[in-house]
Amino acid sequence: MADDASSSSGITGNTVENSINQDELIMKQQREIEKEISETIPLVGEIEELQTLEKEYNEDPIYLLKVKDLSSKYKSIRRTRPDGNCFFRAFSYAYLERLLTDKQEYDKFYEIAKNSKDILVALGFSQFTVEDFYETFMEVIQRVGEHAGSTPDLIETVRMELHDKFNKQGYSDYIVVYLRLITSGQLQTDQEFYQNFIEGPRTVTEFCRQEVEPMYKESDHIHIIALSNALKVCVRVKYMDRGEGSQVIAHDFPEGSTPLVHLLYRPGHYDILYA
C-alpha cells in the first residue's frame, strides 16, 4: 500500500489513467464471465414443459402469477442462448419449424427469401459481403421445403436436422447475420416510417450500422416490426416483467393478423413458446 501511495503521488495524470485501465480490466473480466456463462447454454435448447419456468421463480410471487397466466395459453418453451442474437435465432427457428407443416406459407416465404438478396444489393450492400450469408440461409430454407407438409416421419427427420443446424455456430450465426441484413434492408427501404421510432439524432442508416447489422446487439420493437414486415410474418411476443397485474401482456407484430411465431420476452431475452 505504502509503495502504491508513494509511486503515484505527484503524477496525478498517471493515476487517472491507471484507474481507467483498472475499470476497463474489470469490465473486460465481467464480459468474459458473462460470455462463459452464456456459452454453457445451447444456441437453441430442447423443448421443455412450461412448468420449468415455475421452478425458476419459486420464491418470486409476481413472476409465479404470470407464469400461471402464461400456462393457460402455452404448454411448452424452448430456450435460446442469451447472447444478444436471441430474437433473431428464436424467430427463425420457430418460423422454419412452423413452415415444415405449412406448405402454403412455405411457398409464400420462399419467394420473399429468394428475392431478398437483390433488394439488399440494390440498397448498396456489396455482393461479396451478402452472398455467403444468403447462400447458407437459402440452403437451410430449401431443405425445409423438400418435405414441408409431407409425412410425419419425413417432417421429423428434417426437424431434427434443423435443430442440429441451429446448434452449429457456422449455420446458426450465418442465419442470424442474414436476418439482421434483411431487417436493416427493410429499415432503409422504408426510412421515413422507421425514422419516427429512432431516438436521438441518428439517421436510419446509422442506426442500422450500429444496432442492427453488428452481431450480439439486442433487438427492440423496431427490429421486430421491421423483420415481420420484411418477411410478412406475424409474431406474437408475450412480455413478462415486473409490471403490475397477473397477466402477461401480448403484442402482435403487425397487429391484426394471425401470429405464426410465439415468443416469450423477459427483460433482455427472447425464448420460443408453444401452445
Added chain:
Amino acid sequence: MMAGSALRRLMAEYKQLTVNPPEGIIAGPINEDNFFEWEAFITGPEGTCFEGGIFPAKLVFPPDYPLSPPKMQFLCEMFHPNIYADGRVCISILHAPGDDPMGYETSAERWSPVQSVEKILLSVVSMLAEPNDESGANVDAAKMWREDREQFNKIAEEIVRKTLDLPPP
C-alpha cells in the same frame, strides 16, 4: 465449415481489392498459401502530417471471419493517439459490440459481417487524418496531439521519412 466460409470470403475480398483498389491502399495475403494473414500498405493522407508516408501493416483474420473482425498492427514505427506502442490499431470498426474498450463514442461504427478489409483500411486512413484523442491507445501521442501540435507534426514527419528510408530532416 467456419474456416471454409472465412477462406471463401477472404478470397472474394482479395479479388475485389485487386480488381478495384481504393486510392492509396494495397492489401493482400502475405503468402497465398495462407489467406488468414495479410499485409497492407497505406499511403499517408494528403494534407495531413502523415502525407507522403507509406505505412506497412499486418492483418490477422480469425477462423470465424467475417463474424469476428481481424486484428491490425502497423509494422513500422508509429506515433498516433489510436495506435499502441507495438503498432496495434485501436479503432471502433475493429471491435464487435460488447467488446468495447473505453473511449469510443457510442455512435461510432462497429464491426459487422458486412464490413470488409477495404472499409477497415479506409477507416484507418481517416484515423490517420483525424485522430480520436478520446481513445488512449497512446496516451502521450493523444496529449501531444491536443497540446503541442507542432511537436506532433515534427515526430510524424520523422516517421514518414523513415518509412521512405530517408535520413531525418
